[in-house]
Amino acid sequence: MPNSFHASNSYLITSESVTEGHPDKLCDQISDAILDAIITSDPYAHVACEVAVAMGVVLVLGEVTCESYVEIPEIVRNVIRDVGYTKPEYGFDYRTCGVMVSIKQQSPDIAAGVDQSLELRSSKNADVELDRTGAGDQGMMVGYACIETPELMPLPVSLAHKLCRRLSQVRKDGRIPYLRPDGKSQVTIEYVHGVPTRLVCLVIAAQHDAGVERTRIEQDIRREVIDVVVPSHLMTADTEIFINSAGQFEIGGPVSDTGFTGRKTIVDSYGSVCPHGGGAFSGKDPTKVDRSAAYMARYAAKNIVAAGLADYAELQIAYTIGKAHPLSISVETLGTGKVPDTVIEDLIKRHFDFRPEAIIQYLGLRRPLYRQVAAYGHFGRTDIDLPWEKTDKAGLLRTDAGR
Secondary structure, eight states: OOSTTTOSEEEEEEEEEEEEESHHHHHHHHHHHHHHHHHOOTOEEEEEEEEEEEEEEEEEEEEEEEESSOHHHHHHHHHHHHHHHOOOSOOOTTTEEEEEEEOOOHHHHHHHHHHHHHHHOOTTTTTTTTTTOOOOOEEEEEEEESSSSTOOOHHHHHHOOOOOHHHHHHHHHHHSSTTEEEEEEEEEEEEEETHHHHEEEEEEEEOTTOOOOHHHHHHHHHIIIIIISSSSSGGGOOOOOEEEEESOOOOOOGGGGGGGGOOOHHHTTTTSSSOOOOOOTTBOOSSSHHHHHHHHHHHHHHHHHHSSSSSSEEEEEOOOOOOHHHHOOEEOOOOOOOOHHHHHHHHHHOOOOHHHHHHHHTTTTTTOOOOGSSSSOSSSSSSSSOOOGTTHHHHHHHHHHTO
């Protein structure tokens, strides 16, 4: 069962996604594009970059300490252009929007704990190489994996992401030429005895040009998006489909709604099936465990499930600022473990190193790979090669568990 509180035979789970033109996702992509540019020239830079967008304006905020220079307004405009805000009639476009930048250096109090961990400062037995980097903040991170999809992700959020990616694809390749960049999807799946069985309802919101008939929009999206993405066995006669249910959706993007970095944390992770630590990912360099430890937790959970040790695995990791070793590591398999959870927890502690520097080195996080995950989810991606999505430790875990 995807959640331990679901004791009934049948229950519903809903998840959503948004397209790359959604105002919040636009901000995430700008934040991570700036991070990528900085980390390309200075892999050890400390970056915490947030963005806000509104009608006609982009505001870049944050703390950056680095040995390089990047042209932030140019990066901002390039992202906006790539996403598709290229026409004045959209009310927001990359040529005419204003870009304001307010960036300062990272607080020296934070930097002191990151650059030299508590372990390195207080113990002669500290590992100089892997203990050197302290966690960039306190917090808790969650990693999750399950057997519901080939990519070991929950089905509702996986389907929601695929619908939004397809919505953007048919806009860009001209299959549905009147679409604009903003859009959303929402998927509700019925589970029976813990198994996803049918699509209860599906919601698509797609921004479009003025003057397009509603029936044409519904037919085109049904044919080019929904029928292409949703497996036929999930559709039933009772499945409800809502396309632009409010009527027209001509005004969208930053014209209709203010956007902020980090406001789509549930979209970025696993949907509604498990807890979320609360920290956003985008715009943060990998010393920020909000990001790097969440990636490592996904890597560990995915390998546990890929090893056949559990059908569902949920990891929770906790840190305090300045300390390299996590305060706690716990695992929950929701009753699906093939070995006791205590055994799985011991395997995780033996085979996965959650110190920030160890995570960064093992996953190769001091390189520009972040903008590509700033839309359509950080986990379960099959369209791009991500180090935390590999299952290269599954065989080792299976052998060590005696399976």
